[in-house]
Amino acid sequence: MSEQPILQVQDLVVEFPGAGGTPFRAVSEVGFELHRGRTVGIVGESGCGKSTIARSIVRLQRPTSGRIVLDGTDITRLSERKLRPMRARIQMIFQDPYASLDPHLDAGDIVGEPLKLQGMKDSAQRRKAATDLLARVELPESAVDKRPDEFSGGQRQRIGIARALACKPDVLVCDEATSALDVSVQAQVIALLKDIQAESGVAFVVIAHNLGVVRELSDEVLVMRKGEVVEHGPAAQVLGDPAAEYTRQLRSAALDPTTITGRKPRYLLAAIGAGGIEEERTS
Numbered sequence: 001m002s003e004q005p006i007l008q009v010q011d012l013v014v015e016f017p018g019a020g021g022t023p024f025r026a027v028s029e030v031g032f033e034l035h036r037g038r039t040v041g042i043v044g045e046s047g048c049g050k051s052t053i054a055r056s057i058v059r060l061q062r063p064t065s066g067r068i069v070l071d072g073t074d075i076t077r078l079s080e081r082k083l084r085p086m087r088a089r090i091q092m093i094f095q096d097p098y099a100s101l102d103p104h105l106d107a108g109d110i111v112g113e114p115l116k117l118q119g120m121k122d123s124a125q126r127r128k129a130a131t132d133l134l135a136r137v138e139l140p141e142s143a144v145d146k147r148p149d150e151f152s153g154g155q156r157q158r159i160g161i162a163r164a165l166a167c168k169p170d171v172l173v174c175d176e177a178t179s180a181l182d183v184s185v186q187a188q189v190i191a192l193l194k195d196i197q198a199e200s201g202v203a204f205v206v207i208a209h210n211l212g213v214v215r216e217l218s219d220e221v222l223v224m225r226k227g228e229v230v231e232h233g234p235a236a237q238v239l240g241d242p243a244a245e246y247t248r249q250l251r252s253a254a255l256d257p258t259t260i261t262g263r264k265p266r267y268l269l270a271a272i273g274a275g276g277i278e279e280e281r282t283s
């Protein structure tokens, strides 16, 4: 691919203070490139550093070394003032849609907030734009006046996506964005994300324990273990015919989730295996 990558993660290292004064290396020299309209998935057992990478990309976490380059600009150490115009271009969707939505605001205000920050001063215009964005994520017109607690989990995640889209992002980081949802709702949100990508060319970084979700969305996959990349390649190859023994273990663990971590996962993986998404059974 000849065009400049929209996102480059180069030699990313993140260390936290560790026991006895020795730094704990949560992410070790991780690198990948992402082009417009493409998706990279990051998988690996709990604690391998996936969220730390995500947080570094959106500048919620300062890397110890390495670079995050957005559309050719190194944003790793930009001052807050210089970062401000770039911030909207990388958005993040979190696992818990409820915790990330202000319960006191209605959906129109939640989605309208980024529009206001972008300079859309007129409230009627903002309301209309928010209604259009909510329609884009397949929520009815009436949604604009409702507060988060009036929506289901899947609908709340749609509001989160609409809010992210309001920023017209180049990169959307989805950290376990569908894992709290029922299988059928998960499949619907994934279909929506794919549509949005096809339409807008937004690039995704998808983090999930669920290999089926990652395979469904990703062009490329990074397999992480203890902060390091153990395998990186096309999704179908890495998840279909892995080269690394660890990836094979991870695939088996998707079917028997207790084998890798030795403890129960926070949510059930059984319904979606490593192979792909199953439609909800209606019987």
Ligand SMILES: Nc1ncnc2c1ncn2[C@@H]1O[C@H](COP(=O)(O)OP(=O)(O)OP(=O)(O)O)[C@@H](O)[C@H]1O
Pocket (backbone or CB within 6 Å): 016, 017, 026, 044, 045, 046, 047, 048, 049, 050, 051, 052, 053
């Ligand atoms: N702020 C922090 N201070 C100290 N250690 C941290 C901090 N954030 C993360 N860690 C540690 O860094 C490692 C990587 O954490 P991270 O959350 O990135 O893993 P993960 O792969 O996203 O895990 P999960 O799948 O459970 O969300 C873990 O050992 C974690 O305990």
